[in-house]
Amino acid sequence: MRKMVIKTILMDKNFLRRLKSILQHMRRRSIIAYALLLILFIFYWFSLPKKLFNDSCSTVIYASDNNLLGAMIANDGQWRFPEIEKVPPKFEKCICQFEDRHFYGHPGFNPVSLVRAMIVNIKRGKIVQGGSTITMQTIRLSRKNKNRTFYEKIVEIILSTRAEIRYSKNEILKLFASNAPFGSNVVGIDAAAWRYFGRNANQLSWAETATLAVLPNAPSLIFPGKNRELLLVKRNLLLERLYKSGTIDKSTLQLSKLEELPSKPFPLPQLAPHLLTRVYNSSERNKLIKTTIDIDLQQKVNEIIESHVQKLKSNEIFNAAALVADVETGNILAYVGNSASINKEDHQNDVDIIISPRSTGSILKPILYAALLDAGEILPYTLVPDIPVMLSGYSPKNYSKTYEGAVHANKALSRSLNIPAVYMLKDYGVDRFYGLLKRLGLTTLDYPADRYGLSLILGGAEGKLWDIAGVYAGFARTVNHFSQNSGLYNLSDIKPLNYISSNDTIYESENRNLKPSKKLKKNRPILLRKGIIDAAPIWLTFKALLEVNRPEDEAGWEWFLTSKKVAWKTGTSYGFRDGWAIGITSKYVVAVWTGNADGEGRPGLTGVDCAAPIMFDIFEKLPNAPWFNQPYDEMQRIPVCSMSGHRSTSLCTSVDTIWVQESGLKTTPCPYHKLIHLDKTGKFRVTSECESTSQMLHVPWFILPPVEEWYYKTKNPFYKTLPSFKPGCLNSQDTKQMDFIYPKENAKVFIPIDINNQKSRVIFEIAHRKPGIIVYWHLDGIYIGSTKDIHQLALDPPKGKHILELVDENGNVITRKFEVE
Ligand SMILES: [Zn+2]
Numbered sequence: 001m002r003k004m005v006i007k008t009i010l011m012d013k014n015f016l017r018r019l020k021s022i023l024q025h026m027r028r029r030s031i032i033a034y035a036l037l038l039i040l041f042i043f044y045w046f047s048l049p050k051k052l053f054n055d056s057c058s059t060v061i062y063a064s065d066n067n068l069l070g071a072m073i074a075n076d077g078q079w080r081f082p083e084i085e086k087v088p089p090k091f092e093k094c095i096c097q098f099e100d101r102h103f104y105g106h107p108g109f110n111p112v113s114l115v116r117a118m119i120v121n122i123k124r125g126k127i128v129q130g131g132s133t134i135t136m137q138t139i140r141l142s143r144k145n146k147n148r149t150f151y152e153k154i155v156e157i158i159l160s161t162r163a164e165i166r167y168s169k170n171e172i173l174k175l176f177a178s179n180a181p182f183g184s185n186v187v188g189i190d191a192a193a194w195r196y197f198g199r200n201a202n203q204l205s206w207a208e209t210a211t212l213a214v215l216p217n218a219p220s221l222i223f224p225g226k227n228r229e230l231l232l233v234k235r236n237l238l239l240e241r242l243y244k245s246g247t248i249d250k251s252t253l254q255l256s257k258l259e260e261l262p263s264k265p266f267p268l269p270q271l272a273p274h275l276l277t278r279v280y281n282s283s284e285r286n287k288l289i290k291t292t293i294d295i296d297l298q299q300k301v302n303e304i305i306e307s308h309v310q311k312l313k314s315n316e317i318f319n320a321a322a323l324v325a326d327v328e329t330g331n332i333l334a335y336v337g338n339s340a341s342i343n344k345e346d347h348q349n350d351v352d353i354i355i356s357p358r359s360t361g362s363i364l365k366p367i368l369y370a371a372l373l374d375a376g377e378i379l380p381y382t383l384v385p386d387i388p389v390m391l392s393g394y395s396p397k398n399y400s401k402t403y404e405g406a407v408h409a410n411k412a413l414s415r416s417l418n419i420p421a422v423y424m425l426k427d428y429g430v431d432r433f434y435g436l437l438k439r440l441g442l443t444t445l446d447y448p449a450d451r452y453g454l455s456l457i458l459g460g461a462e463g464k465l466w467d468i469a470g471v472y473a474g475f476a477r478t479v480n481h482f483s484q485n486s487g488l489y490n491l492s493d494i495k496p497l498n499y500i501s502s503n504d505t506i507y508e509s510e511n512r513n514l515k516p517s518k519k520l521k522k523n524r525p526i527l528l529r530k531g532i533i534d535a536a537p538i539w540l541t542f543k544a545l546l547e548v549n550r551p552e553d554e555a556g557w558e559w560f561l562t563s564k565k566v567a568w569k570t571g572t573s574y575g576f577r578d579g580w581a582i583g584i585t586s587k588y589v590v591a592v593w594t595g596n597a598d599g600e601g602r603p604g605l606t607g608v609d610c611a612a613p614i615m616f617d618i619f620e621k622l623p624n625a626p627w628f629n630q631p632y633d634e635m636q637r638i639p640v641c642s643m644s645g646h647r648s649t650s651l652c653t654s655v656d657t658i659w660v661q662e663s664g665l666k667t668t669p670c671p672y673h674k675l676i677h678l679d680k681t682g683k684f685r686v687t688s689e690c691e692s693t694s695q696m697l698h699v700p701w702f703i704l705p706p707v708e709e710w711y712y713k714t715k716n717p718f719y720k721t722l723p724s725f726k727p728g729c730l731n732s733q734d735t736k737q738m739d740f741i742y743p744k745e746n747a748k749v750f751i752p753i754d755i756n757n758q759k760s761r762v763i764f765e766i767a768h769r770k771p772g773i774i775v776y777w778h779l780d781g782i783y784i785g786s787t788k789d790i791h792q793l794a795l796d797p798p799k800g801k802h803i804l805e806l807v808d809e810n811g812n813v814i815t816r817k818f819e820v821e
Contacts, residue, residue: 015165048162052142053179057082058191059280060288061272063295064501066202068194070276071268073185074286079195079268080187082288083178088201091189092173093247094213098238100134104169108135108160135160137216138176182215183222184265190288196222196262206248207259210238224264232261271298274337274352275499290501292331297324297621301334304617308610309339312594315604318342319597320611321353322618323469325497325589327476332499333588334618338597348597357444357462358578358593361571361607362416364437366541367471368457369413371436372428373537376663380540381408381645381656383672384420387707388776388783395785396422396458403783405712406704408645410544416570418458425457433457439532440471441496459573465580469591470497472584475538480586482535482631489531535631536661542567542584542628564619565627570607577601581611587625590618635659643702646670651700676701676722684726691726706811707776738768738775738791738808743818750821751796761794766806766814778805 019041056075060082063069074080096103102110110133117131127148132140139159146152163172182192192212193201204212214234215222221231236257243253270276272293279289305320312320324334337352372378383406388395396418403419412420425433433456434449444462445452452460474494481493545567564585571580579594594610596602604610637659641652647665648655651673678697679686686696703722704712713719742765743749752760768775768791776786777793780802785793797820805815 044158044162048159048166052138052175055080057286059276059286061276061279062288062290063293063298064291065295066200066290067295068269069272069291069293069295069298070270072276072280078185078187079191081190082286084174084188084190087170087173087177088189088204088209090204090206090209091177091201091213093242094209094238095134095177097241097245097247098213099137099217103134106133108164109133109157133160134176135163135172138172139163141179180216181219182212183219194268195265198266205256205259206242206252207235207239207256210235210242211261214238228261271295271302272335274354275335278352278355291499292333292501293335293499294333298334300621301336301618304614305336305339308614309342312610313342315602317594317596317602317605317610318347319349319353319595320614321465321593322614323354323465323591324618325469325473327473327480327587327589330470330473330495330497332497335499351597353593353597354465357464359459359573360461360463361459361573361578361580363463363468363569363571363580363582364457365413365416365421366545366569367437367440368421368424368428368433369409369544370533370537370541371433372424373540373661374533374663375428376666377427378409379640379645379647379660379664379667380410380544380658381640383407383644384409384412385423385708386417386419387711388786389419389422390786401782403711404715405708405710413544421457422454425454430454430456440474440494442467442471459571465591465593466497469582469589472582473497473589475533476584476586476589478531478533479535479538479628479631483629485527487633488527488529490525490527491532492525494532534634534661536634539628539631540661545569564624566619568612568615570612572606575601576603576605579605579607579610581607581615583615583619585625586628588622590615634662636662636665638665641670641673644670644672649673651675653700672702672704673700674703678723679726683723685723686726686729690729707807707809709811710807710813737770737812738766738806738814740814740816741765741767743816745816747818748821749818759796761796763792763794764804765792767791768808773808775806775808
C-alpha cells in the first residue's frame with residue numbers, strides 16, 4: 001500500500017517536472033497560459049470517475065476449500081462475480097502476452113503499437129488492430145464499449161494515463177480480469193473459469209487459461225460452430241508465444257496443444273441455495289463470501305435429505321432441513337435450508353427452514369434439566385411428579401396419555417415425558433427459564449414470558465433450528481473447555497453459530513515474538529467462576545440423553561443404536577407439524593427438522609420417526625468423536641436414595657453412590673423415606689395412644705404423596721402402601737371423604753339422543769367433604785379430567801360396562817361400576 005502511494009507521488013512528481021520544463025521553454029510566459037494549463041490540468045486530474053465499475057455483481061458463496069457452492073446472477077442478468085482478490089498468475093502471463101507485452105513498461109498507452117495499428121488499418125482499409133493496451137481496454141470496458149472513433153480513442157488514451165497514476169499495474173490487471181467479457185453473459189475471469197471449466201481460475205491449466213485469455217478480445221469465439229476453430233488457432237498461437245518467451249517449456253506446450261476446448265458451459269453449482277439466499281439477504285449481498293461449509297459433507301447431507309424426503313412424501317411430508325456445526329468453532333459445515341422440490345411441485349421449498357421460527361416441541365427440555373441441575377434444585381435422578389395437571393384452560397398429556405405418579409428426572413428427560421417437564425418448569429420458574437433461553441441465544445421469544453406460561457417447555461414457544469443448534473454447540477463447547485480453562489468459564493463459549501470463514505484468529509499470532517496487538521489484548525477472554533450453565537450439569541444432561549435413548553413417542557428406537565456415542569433429543573410439536581432431532585458429540589452438532597413448510601401437520605410426523613433417522617444418517621458420515629471428558633473438578637460422588645434420587649438419609653433403605661454436580665450438594669435430603677410405627681406383627685400401624693412403645697416396630701417406609709402414589713403403584717408393583725391402623729387406633733381414613741351422587745353402583749345408564757340426532761352427555765356427580773380439594777376422574781383406567789368444588793363431569797361413554805374411579809388429592813379412592821345401554 002505504502003509502496004503504491006510513493007510510486008504514485010513519484011509519478012506525479014515526474015509529471016509535474018515535465019510540465020514545468022515545458023512551461024520554462026515557452027517563450028511567452030503569460031499568466032493566461034499558466035492559468036489555461038492549470039485549468040487543463042485540473043480538468044485532467046478529475047477526468048477519471050472515482051470508481052471505474054459500478055455494475056451490480058453476482059452474490060457468490062465459496063466452500064471452505066474455495067470451491068464454488070453457488071452463485072446468484074447479477075441484477076443485469078450477467079454472471080459477473082465480485083472483483084477478484086488476486087489475478088491468477090497464469091492468466092497474468094497469458095493476457096499480457098496476448099494483449100499487451102509491454103504492459104509493465106508503458107504509461108497507459110503504447111505509441112509504437114498505436115502507430116503500427118494505424119498503418120495496418122490504413123493498408124487494409126478497415127479497423128483490424130486497435131493497438132490498445134490493457135489499461136486502455138479497461139477504460140474502454142468502464143465506458144461501456146463506446147463506438148470506436150478517433151475521438152473516443154484519444155479520450156481512452158488520456159484516461160489511461162490518468163488511471164496509471166491512480167492505480168498500480170496489478171490493480172489495473174485486476175480491474176480488467178474482473179470486468180472483461182468472456183462470451184455470452186459471462187463477465188470476469190472467475191465466472192468464466194467456473195462456467196467453462198467448472199473450476200477455480202487458479203486451478204486452470206495453461207491451455208485453459210490461454211483459452212480464456214483470448215476471449216475478451218473476441219468473446220463470441222466461445223460459441224459453437226466455425227468460431228471454435230479460430231478459437232483453437234488463437235489459443236495455440238498464444239501457447240506458442242508463451243513457449244517462445246520462455247514462460248512454458250516444450251513439453252507443456254505440446255501437452256497443452258492436445259487439450260480440447262471446453263464443450264458447453266457448466267451450469268454453476270447450487271449446493272447450498274438457501275445459504276446463498278441468506279447471504280444475498282444480508283449485508284454481504286453482491287459479494288463473494290467464503291463460507292465455512294465443507295463441500296463434501298454438504299453434498300452428502302444434500303443426498304441424505306433428498307433420499308429421506310422421497311420416503312417421507314408418501315405420508316405427504318414434503319420438507320426437511322439439516323444443519324451440521326463444528327463444536328469447537330461454531331462454524332457451519334453443512335447447511336441444507338430445505339429439500340429440493342420433487343417433480344417440480346412447489347412445496348415452499350425455497351423457504352429456509354433453518355432460520356424460520358417453528359414450534360419447539362420437546363427440544364428445549366434438556367435445557368431445563370441442565371438449568372435445574374445447575375441451580376442445585378435437583379440431582380440427576382430426583383423424582384418429579386407425573387400426575388394430571390391443569391394449565392390455564394388445557395391439560396397437557398404425556399404422549400402415552402398415562403401417568404406414572406412420579407418418575408426420575410433423567411428418565412423423564414430421556415423419555416421426553418411432558419407432565420414431569422411441566423412440574424419441573426413450575427419449580428424452576430417460567431420467567432427465569434425464559435430469561436435463560438434468551439441469554440443462551442434464542443432470538444424468537446417475541447412475547448413476554450407470562451404469555452407462554454408453562455407451555456414454554458411443551459413447544460408453546462417458537463425456535464429456529466439455527467439458534468437451538470447454537471445452544472447445544474455452546475453447551476458442548478463449555479464442557480470441552482472446562483479443563484482447558486482450569487475450571488473457569490469463558491462466557492463467549494455460548495455464542496451464535498457462524499457461516500463466514502474468517503482467518504483472523506485472535507488467539508494465535510503467526511509470529512510469536514510479536515507483542516500482542518491492542519486488539520489482541522482487548523479480545524483476551526474474560527474467565528469467570530460461573531458459566532451460564534456449568535460444565536457438570538451439561539455433562540449430566542448429555543449423559544441422560546445418551547443413556548436411555550428411548551423417547552416415549554417412538555417404536556423401533558433400537559434401529560438407531562449406532563456405533564457412535566451420540567447424545568440426542570427429538571421433539572414433536574403440537575398437531576404433528578414439526579419433527580425435530582438434535583444430536584451432539586464432543587465435536588459435532590447435527591440438527592434436523594422435518595415437516596411441511598406451509599405448517600400442515602401429518603399423523604406420524606414425529607421427531608423420532610422422521611427427523612432422527614436423518615440425523616443418524618448424517619452422523620454416519622462424520623468422523624468418530626470421543627465422548628465428553630467428565631468435569632470431575634466440579635462433581636462429587638455422594639450416596640443418593642435409589643428410590644427417590646434425593647441425597648440419602650439414614651432412613652433410605654437402598655442407596656446408590658453416584659457422581660453429582662457440586663451445586664447439588666445443597667438439595668433436600670430424601671423426603672419420602674419416613675419412620676412409621678407398626679405393631680409387633682408388622683401388619684398394622686399403631687400410635688402411642690393404642691400401643692406401648694416397647695411393643696412397637698419402627699420401620700422406614702417409602703411414602704409418596706397420595707395422588708402420586710395412586711398412579712405410581714399401578715406401574716411399580718413393588719410399591720407397598722402404608723399398612724392400615726390397628727383396629728382401635730386413631731384413623732381419620734375410616735370416615736368416608738367422598739361418595740357418588742350419580743350413578744349408583746351397577747346402574748344402567750341411558751344416554752339420550754338430542755333433537756339433532758346426536759348423542760348427548762350424562763352428568764356424573766360426586767360429593768366431597770373437604771371444600772377446595774381436587775378430584776381426579778378416570779374412566780376405565782384413563783384419566784379424563786379433574787374437578788374442584790363442584791364435582792360434576794359430563795360424559796358420553798360408549799355402550800357397555802365401565803368403571804369410574806376417582807382419586808382426591810389426599811389419595812382417597814372411590815370406584816363405581818355402571819353399564820351404558
Ligand atoms: Zn430415600
